[in-house]
Amino acid sequence: MSEDKNFAGLPRRQFVALTGAAGAAALLAGAGAVSSAAAAALPTHGETSSDPCPCTPPDSGPGAEASPCPPAQLQSVCGHPSDRDPLWNDVQYCTNGTPPPAPQRAPDCLKTTSNYVVLHGKPENQHNYLLCPSCRITGIECPFLESASAANYWNDAWENAKHGGSVPVNYSNIGLGINSKSARRFDQLHIHMAGVRDSTQKRLQDLETAGRVAAHPAQWNDSHYQVPITGSQGDRTYRALVLTSLGRNLFSLLNQYVVTPSNLDMAEQTLIVVPKMTNGVFADRFYVLSSDTSIHGGTRTCDFLLVYA
Template identity: 60%
Template sequence: MNDQQSVQEVPRRQFVALSGVLGAGTLLTGAAVMSGGTAAAANGVDAGPAPDACPTTPPPPGGASPCPPASLQGICGRPTDNDPLWHDVQYCTSGIVPPPPQTKPDCLKMTPNYIVLHGKPETTHNYLLLPTCRVTGIECPFLVTSGPANYWHEAWENARSGGDIPVQYPNIGLGINSQGARRYDQLHIHMAGVRASTQRRLQELESQGRMATSPSQWANPANQAAVTGSAGDRVYRVLRLPNLRDNLFGLLYANVVRPNSLNMADQTLIVVPKMTTTGFAGAFYVLNSDTSIHDGTSTCDYLLVYS
């Protein structure tokens, strides 16, 4: 489903203050941010190679405590919250029927850490991965710690060719919206398509050396570039990773948000696997943006293709 603006942003100082209740040792900063999974699939609408089955690595270990502590319920959500996607999670995990007029969802996959549902509109390239924990969204400080499961890795493993819920599209993209750009308040990673032109643009930027190749370079303005989507050109911070074994939320917070005094709640993240004519090329383009960038955006919907 396309997310749309509905909620107010969370001040950065509140994010930092609430992060502190987890203990300084649990916050992922610098090298401590490195841990974790693979991630996102790749590309397009106008054309593009059909992705081959690609080699995978064993999933990275999940966190020792995969759900936010009760002390963070004020910002990460309470189990009693009335949110449609959270009702869907409760139905799939506990059989609790959603209140009318909401209908029962199709629980496409259920695991201890996440479930997969159809997005709206229902197509073969529009799915959602949601934590089984109560997590409102990207603003939850728990996401940047070593606790949560690697949801990006799991989304890629499901969406890729040969995955349990493969995205049937020439190119695949994974994305999450900012707090202000989403419609529902249960964390959900979109598993959808992206245009072949997006894939080509990212490979062009890579060949020109116009993207970060390490997280520490991600916030450098030299690694910002315009990418054309459904609403014209928008500017993104572009990072190339060899895998998704790191916690992307933690990488974003430690290397972009905190050093530049930004709001985590304002950020969008998009992952596009690199593809060639022979299939997955073993690397991922990770795009981040927010409205602090000139011509930036806080939504992933401009690049993902749902219908």
């Protein structure tokens, strides 16, 4: 799908003229196919003011109200409920008891809510889990994720993965991540909840001290905040941002401040969140990292930083 088309196949310049709230709503209602850049016009979680967000993150947990799913107009981009992606089969088993087709075995449903399910990652251990929406959502490229109607899956992942959470990641440092379309194995959206190395945590804190981590999303795409971070295969380059909460919509921030200004493809982005820890205690800050192969040494995958095994 061309990046030069938006809702209803409009050329970019025509689309920009319609990106007020009313125009975006009208385009969403009549859309047949969508590009990732189009969703920047949709309402998003929170305000556009600087962090911290003055809003309350969407409710989550067993008593939470079910979140709306992507509308039919977006199913060509976000997936159809009848799709047979293996991870989507697992979600349906956890949410409504539909058995997966043979030879796929039924998963362990570690937590099931109206908004999401938590499953084991591979390999199965106490620091490798997946959070998947209960809606059919293919991945990072689905524009619905950037709208205010979508659940705040990043905050849900953190609330589960943190020490004392419902499905805690048993590792000294925690990382959350989403792979790009070309790097992932399954096409149901899944946030990896895993460990990160102590050296990764230290590197991020050193970069913050050195002024190499953006303090506002508007700075996120500046080359000064494109920094090398050592992972499992040496240094890779990431755009580094720090936020004081996960109340804002990270998908929308990525599209608004990185993807659209640089004319990139949302589908080819990886997004990683590393909670800042000081002496083993959460320091009320989150490092948010994005990367893709358009930047020197960049990557489309979160797998170099997260520890699964």
